[in-house]
Amino acid sequence: MPIEIPKDKWPGSIKAVTIGATAAEGGTRAKSITIGGQNTMPYLQFEKPTPNTPVIAIEIKSRKPEDWSPLLEKPWGEAMADPAEWAKKAEAAGADLLVLALTLEDTPDSAVKTVKAVLAASGLPLVVWGPGQAEKDNELLVPVAEAAKGEKVVLGVCEDKNYRTIVATAMANGHLVEARTPMDVNLAKQLNILISDMGLPMDRIVMDPTTGALGYGIEYGYSVMERLRLAALQGDAMTQLPMMVTPGFEAWKAKESKVGEGVPEAWGDWEARAVNWETLTAMALVESGADVVVLRHPESVKRVKAAIGELMAA
Amino acid sequence: MALSGIQIYKLLPQTNCKECGFPTCLAFAMKLAAKQVELSTCPYVTEESKTQLAESSAPPIRLVALKAGTEVKAGNEVVLFRHEKTFYNKPGIFVRFKASDSGIAAKAAAAHAYSVNYVGMDFVVDGFAIEADGDLGAAVKAVRGATDRPLVLIGDAAAIEPGLQACSGETVLIHAADASNWEAMAALAAKYKAALAVKADTLDGLVDLIEKIKAKGVEDLVLDFDTTQLGKWLAMSTQVRRLAIKQNFRALGYPVFAPAYAAADEGIFAAEAIAKYAGFVVLDKFVPENVYPLLVLRENIYTDPQKPIQVQPGIYEINSPKPEDPVLITTNFSITYFAVANEVEGSGLPAWLVVTDAEGMSVLTAWAAGKFDAERIAKAVKGFDVASKVSKKRVVLPGHVAVLSGELEEELPDWEIRVGPREAVDLPAFMKQALN
Amino acid sequence: MSKYIATRAIRGANALVTEAEVMLNKAIVEKGMDTPVSFPNTAYFLPTIYGMTGQAVETLGQLKPIVEQARSLLHLTPSESRWTPYLGETLDSGMSTLLAAEIIEAVRFVYGLQPEPMEGFTLAGGTSYGGQNGHNHLNGPIDDIQLRSWGIQLVDGRMPGFAAIVGCAKNNATAVKIVRELQRRNILTFLSGNVNGRSIIHQLQEEGVELGYDTYTVPFGTDTLSAIYALGFATRSALTFGGLKAGQAREILMYNKERVFAFVLALGEVDDLKYAAAAGAINYGFPVIADTVIPEILPTGVTTYEHVVSMPFDAIDGKDDMEKAERLVQKCIEIRGVKVKVSNVDVPVPYGSAFEGEVVRKADLRVEFGGKYSRCFEYLQMTKLDEITDGKIEVVGPDFSGIDAQGHMDMGIIIKVAGRNMQTDFEPVLERQVHYFVNGASGIQHVGQRDIAWIRISNNAADKGFDLKHFGTILHARFHEDFGAIVDKVQVTIVTDPALHAEWLEKAREAYDFRNKRLADLTDDKVDEFYSCTLCQSFAPNHVCVVSPERLGLCGAYNWLDCKASFNINPTGPNQPIKLGKMIDFEKGYWEGTNDYAKIGSHDVVQEVSMYSIMENPMTACGCFECIVMLIPEANGVMVVSREDTAMTPAGMTFSTLAGIAGGGLQTPGVMGVGKFYLISPKFISADGGFKRVVWMSSVLKESMADEFKAVCEREGDPDLLDKIADERNATTVEDLLAWLEAHEHPAMMMEPMF
Incomplete structure (x- = not known):
């Protein structure tokens, strides 16, 4: 007698969220991207097909980062000093989505200029991050949101302590927001509630439950993502959002990627190890339910993209 | 419905003899209820109780241990997601050599010598696989000259047997029995008390083989899904784990073998295998910058969520x-x-x-x-x-x-x-x- | 509903609709049906009409059906003899007033009469109209760019709300004071209307107050009608930020009621038109406060709180007009529930949590209150909103300048708080915060609570000027900051005057007693909801504490009142009410509500939870429990192990081994993690026999809570019970334990079998 394959039937599913708008949708993107929509744990296609392919974003910055590993300068080179060029190169490297990180040196004018330049240089949907200081984020993201009206950009990052201005400007200009919480299911849920309480529809929120790099707390991020997905499938509406995580940022902060000298010999070749660090961090998160992984090295992008392709093909 | 510790306690001798290794019968009963120990650990349990406790008497995934100078255990898992309790037995990470390789002894020595420190813990490669594409007996001897860690022998029955002879007394994993060779492999496993990998690309195929092999008296089995396609492997591994844990389906309650050496991107496949229930992961070759991240990933995934990783004070x-x-x-x-x-x-x-x-x-x-x-x-x-x-x-x-x-x-x-x-x-x- | 107001508003509306119709017809004749009408620089057409009716009006002709619609909302003026509720009619009239007002302003734009010309006036930033760039005219409606900029601030909370002032203040100085009070709180202010031709705009202009976008104080126009721009602004906010569509009238009104903290302040005499316009504002949930005598509409419903409040200016408590103006604004803010932030703690010493652990030693001591030589108490009392003044800090009695170095004196801190969401039950929860708040000041040490509080001020702090009143400053700021959700007003009195000290100490003690009794009386059967606590789910993902009056959280830190307060402060936080619903079994403690919650909160891992049993579906635990209770089957009872006890127990396991079994959010009958005060509750494993089942207990627990346990033993009818309970000094194995129980005739040995 054939075995009955155990299939979970879940009452809930993840909301489908669309990022970016084409000319027909009121923007100028070459295409928009839809993520989410799943009704199973990640890639369990024998239960139900995964409706939307998880995507890879490449992180670029508004000005050449000082603290990035020299290993990242190799592939990106001169383009790192020119966000528009960098955007083109990232698109060529296989990005589905661009993350443009503004910096503390940016002014509202420079931020708007850079965002416009990046939108002009690449047809990919865009995520824009403030530099990560509440006041500065708000100062930059409000004019950026107005300048990019209609493009359905993801504005980030909303955190417990600073979300209201970003959400307000997203509402006024038709954008989405990234809601980041520090590796905790209930905090993630709470922030989603707070944001949707302000009136932003749920299908315009992407949640970022935060993660750690391999060796630096990835197990917390991994389990929180599995739990968020489970809660969502069980019907908890406030967790039914696609997830976006930043393995690139985390992995390239780790000593294993950052440092080439004075480290144990057992760590092996620096460059290969660094790419492995980013790739494996991303892979573990893809397996635990990431819908967007933000990466930095083109080689990792290639490998993770191939892996997602295989997972989707089953 | 699983029995609670108290219900189990009622069926135990209640003598607090401590021979099971637990201080009281109640403590043992609670461990048993959590499926973290086998009923057979209690020497005095009655036959009647055994029948009543059948459901609770063994972990749903059989513990398979490969033994040589060191030991690698897989199985005995009780949850689907690590946050539900924890994953217990870390998948063994093995490196594969080829019997035909004349440099095998040196390679084994290098891999054996490898040790990497992560927050105060020293990690090593757990064991080695040898593919029988040459004189396996000689290869095993060469490897044994360099390392005493457990072995996986890969090949057909005839090619493997000399290898088994060269490491008698150990518990080796032999790979793999499929529809065409299962009888010979099962005979070999029975003869040398080896664990046996069973390979089929469907669950029905696996169950069919396992039933036949068990009839030959081989108990320590390991599953190979005959694929390294990430999506398919994930689906099968998940199905097997679910069947075992949620439905107590014993026919597939065995650890899983992950042939990373055959994958398009070994690191990526091994990462999936570590996260998604593999018991033994075999890599193509020994490369520190590939092995180190995998060892760390394994440590992270298998960390007890309630007992986080500590640094040496x-x-x-x-x-x-x-x-x-x-x-x-x-x-x-x-x-x-x-x-x-x-x-x-x-x-x-x-x-x-x-x-x-x-x-x-x-x-x-x-x-x-x-x-x-x-x-x-x-x-x-x-x-x-x-x-x-x-x-x-x-x-x-x-x-x-x-x-x-x-x-x-x-x-x-x-x-x-x-x-x-x-x-x-x-x-x-x-x-x-x-x-x- | 006041018939008076209804009559005036309905009358006003009737008149205005007729006026609008006459004006429109005249304009159509003079200018033609197709003459464009619009407000400048907006994409929302005539916004109130657009929002409420869904009609995108672009020509004079298109206004005709709007007049009809306005008329259809009109009602007859109530007859002399009828005394029925008029709220519905009044609100309808209010709406027709708004439509008519917008029609009139639109027509005025056609004639170039809007924005209202005013010779010699210059806007401090404003909408640009063809060629007029802010000179010689008032602002008129707000443009879309400014709407978005302010809208974001209103939505994100930087701007607490907006005030629409209509009319004319008592005098120029009062007008200035009112506007300054609003500006100080970052409240956006719109100005319009007049009383006998004189407008607050004139008053402010005469005083040289800059008006315009830049000062957040916008002059719409000197007639009442221009107040329509405030509602156009509110309507557009809902369309822009609420994601609402034109024509969703109800949703737009609800959005404003729930999210836009606005109010109307009517200064001076209120005529029919003002009543009608006020009725329009009430539709948006904006209450109306008048500084003259008018009938009030207090029952709440359409607005969050009162609808119409009369606060005759001269009757306001205050020594001069300035104080009265301040109170008036304060009242407006209270009525609309506008929350104002107090951000910094203004004391002469550094303040922050980094100083919480500081100790003031004898050598550094300037003065102390409480301790061995003097008495110090703190008492927090809830009052009605109008009984106290926010921010008022009084010191009654001498300060400590007359006290010798290292001396002492009696002191009492009396905190009166008021708030719409405040409850008497929160008094102790808030009072306990005094300890943390006071300790945050560098050089100040606080120990204890209630009438055993003990506060020390160091020489250093005293030298820097730290004085008694600063306790009030700290408490006022911190209560607003941390408990703003339940506290609207805080007033602090520091008492050192001996007679008053004695009097208040007496009152405080009565209150403490009352609270103690209240706590004792607060039993599980007297409430209809328990609270959940999911604070620990970050590491025990499936664990939920169910906190009831008689069973506090297992960490010992959260009792039912704490959870209740926490829920009020943070409604989306970790403490949620669990409606008990149908009782299933009171003895074991099963309710439909608790079971349902256990399922949801544990993500389906736990199906049922018994509140009062360790043997059947016991509550799960995270890992924070103060004690572990575990069945000792041989002794027909349970043992209680304290977290502080590291020794071996009769179960053959130490606390840390036991913790592995008890924790993790799994239901393990026979083991339970609890807070130590649950041990003395009458509901402590009451389904299994209660406290008499305790056969063994860590000595540290026995000793530290000896008095409480003695009372429990008496309650259980066995006064010597405590001495019959073994501890680690006399039994660390089951055999020893049994021998002890036998020898001491412990009641558990004679009780029914536990299972």
């Missing part, structure tokens, strides 16, 4: 501190330690970091649980003889435990107690501005 030197540099206090929760160490290291500022034994908890959690109090901090400062290393007797407390400053003054009367920032990111600024 002690005094850590960051950026070669001199006697006049500041002394910072933190706990031995690995993530806390990394956060603090990375921030300070990244800033280039030298400091002495005193890692206190807080039973692996973060600052606030440890403080709330009474594991990070003035007494413990003082004990660490005294125990690690911080005074002999510095010229300025001043310690910086994490901002979250500012409330301890008064008590700590009592405990360390000749020290100046400073309260630092709450978050590690703010440490460099604090060190620059406030500690001069």
Whole structure:
């Protein structure tokens, strides 16, 4: 007698969220991207097909980062000093989505200029991050949101302590927001509630439950993502959002990627190890339910993209 | 419905003989209810009770142990997701050699010698696989000259047997029995008391083979899904785990074999295998920069969510501190330690970091649980003889435990107690501005 | 509903609709049906009409059906003899007033009469109209760009709300004071209307107050009608930020009621038109406060709180007009529930949590209150909103300048708080915060609570000027900051006057007693909801504490009142009410509500939870429990192990081994993690026999809670019970334990079998 394959039937599913708008949708993107929509744990296609392919974003910055590993300068080179060029190169490297990180040196004018330049240089949907200081984020993201009206950009990052201005400007200009919480299911849920309480529809929120790099707390991020997905499938509406995580940022902060000298010999070749660090961090998160992984090295992008392709093909 | 510890207790002898290794029958019963121990560990349980306890009497996934000089165990898992309890037996990470390779002894020696330290733990490669594409007997001898760790032998029955003969007395995993060769492989496994990998690309195919092989008296089995396609492998591995744990489906209650050596991207496949229920992962070759991240990933995924990874308590030197540099206090929760160490290291500022034994908890959690109090901090400062290393007797407390400053003054009367920032990111600024 | 107001508003509306119709017809004749009408620089057409009716009006002709619609909302003026509720009619009239007002302003734009010309006036930033760039005219409606900029601030909370002032203040100085009070709180202010031709705009202009976008104080126009621009602004906010569509009238009104903290302040005499316009504002949930005598509409419903409040200016409590103006604004803010932030703690010493643990030693001591030589108490009392003044801090009696170095004196801190969401039950929860708040000041040490509080001020702090009143400053700021959700007003009195000290100490003690009794009386059967606590799910993902009056959280830190307060402060936080619903079994403690919650909160891992049993579906635990209770089957009872006890127990396991079994959010009958005060509750494993089942207990627990346990033993009818309970000094194995129980005739040995 054939075995009955155990299939979970879940009452809930993840909301489908669309990022970016084409000319027909009121923007100028070459295409928009839809993520989410799943009704199973990640890639369990024998239960139900995964409706939307998880995507890879490449992180670029508004000005050449000082603290990035020299290993990242190799592939990106001169383009790192020119966000528009960098955007083109990232698109060529296989990005589905661009993350443009503004910096503390940016002014509202420079931020708007850079965002416009990046939108002009690449047809990919865009995520824009403030530099990560509440006041500065708000100062930059409000004019950026107005300048990019209609493009359905993801504005980030909303955190417990600073979300209201970003959400307000997203509402006024038709954008989405990234809601980041520090590796905790209930905090993630709470922030989603707070944001949707302000009136932003749920299908315009992407949640970022935060993660750690391999060796630096990835197990917390991994389990929180599995739990968020489970809660969502069980019907908890406030967790039914696609997830976006930043393995690139985390992995390239780790000593294993950052440092080439004075480290144990057992760590092996620096460059290969660094790419492995980013790739494996991303892979573990893809397996635990990431819908967007933000990466930095083109080689990792290639490998993770191939892996997602295989997972989707089953 | 699974029985509770109390229900099980009623069926036990209630003699508290301690021969099972637990202090009381109730403690044993509770472990049994949690499916973390086998009923057979109790020497005095009655036949009648055994029947009643059948459901609870064995873990749903059989424990398969490969033994040589060291041991690698897989199986005995009780949950689908690590947060539900924990994953117990880390998948063995093996490196494959080829019998035809004349450099096999040297390669084995190098891989055997490999050891890498991660937060105070030393990781090594758990064992080795040898593909029988040449004289396996000779190859096993060569490898055995270099390492005493468990072996996986890959090939058909005829080619494997000389290998088994060369390492008699060990528990080896032989790979693999399929529809065409299962009889010979099963006979071999029975003869040499080896564990046997069973290979089929459907669950029905696996069950069919397993039933036949078990009839030949082979119990220690390992499943191979005959694929390295990430999506298909994930689906099958998940199905097997679910069947075992949620439906107690014994026919597939065995550890899973992950042939990373056959995958398009070995690292990626191995990562999936580690996260998604593999028991044995076999890599194509030994490359430190590939092995190290996998060993770390395995450690992370298999960390008990309620017993986080700890760092060795002690005094850590960051950026070669001199006697006049500041002394910072933190706990031995690995993530806390990394956060603090990375921030300070990244800033280039030298400091002495005193890692206190807080039973692996973060600052606030440890403080709330009474594991990070003035007494413990003082004990660490005294125990690690911080005074002999510095010229300025001043310690910086994490901002979250500012409330301890008064008590700590009592405990360390000749020290100046400073309260630092709450978050590690703010440490460099604090060190620059406030500690001069 | 006041018939008076209804009559005036309905009358006003009737008149205005007729006026609008006449004006429109005249304009159509003079200018033609197709003459464009619009407000400048907006994409929302005539916004109130657009929002409420869904009609995108672009020509004069298109206004005709709007007049009809306005008329259809009109009602007859109530007859002399009818006394029925008029709220519906009044609100309808209000709406027709708004439509008519917007029609009139639109027509005025056609004639170039809007924005209202005013010779010699210059806007400090404003909408640009063809060629007029802010000179010689008032502002008129707000443009879309400014709407978005302010809208974001209103939505994100930087701007607490907006005030629409209509009319004319008592005098120029009062007008200035009112506007300054609003500006100080970052409240956006719109100005319009007049009383006998004189407008607050004139008053402010005469005083040289800059008006315009830049000063957040916008002059719409000197007639009442221009107040329509405030509602156009509110309507557009809902369309822009609420994601609402034109024509969703109800949703737009609800959005404003719930999210836009606005109010109307009517200064001076209120005529029919003002009543009608006020009725329009009430539709949006904006209450109306008048500084003259008018009938009030107090029952709440359409607005969050009162609808119409009369606060006759001269009757306001205050020594001069300035104080009265301040109170008036304060009242407006209270009525609309506008929350104002107090951000910094203004004391002469550094303040922050980094100073919480500081100790003030004898050598550094300037003065102390409480302790061995003097008495110190703190008492927090809830009052009605109008009984106290927010921010008022009084010191009654001498300060400590007359006290010798290292001396002492009696002191009492009396905190009166008021708030719409405040409850008497929160008094102790808030009062306990005094300890943390006071300790945050550098050089101040606080120990204890209630009438055993003990506060020390160091020489250093005293030298820097720290004085008694600063306790009030700290408490006022911190209660607003941390408990703003339940506290609207805080007034602090520091008492050192001996007679008053004695009097208040007496009152405080009565209150403490009352609270103690209240706590004792607060039993599980007297409430209809328990609270959940999911604070620990970050590491025990499936664990939920169910906190009831008689069973506090297992960490010992959260009792039912704490949870209740926490829920009020943070409604989306970790403490949620669990409606008990149908009782299933009171003895074991099963309710439909608790079971349902256990399922949801544990993500389906736990199906049922018994509140009062360790043997059947016991509550799960995270890992924070103060004690572990575990069945000792041989002794027919349970043992209780304290977290502080590291020794071996009769179960053959130490606390840390036991913790592995008890924790993790799994239901393990026979083991339970609890808070130590649950041990003395009458509901402590009451389904299994209660406290008499305790056969063994860590000595540290026995000793530290000896008095409480003695009372429990008496309650259980066995006064010597405590002495019959073994501890680690006399039994660390089951055999020893049994021998002890036998020898001491422990009642558990004679009780029914536990299972």
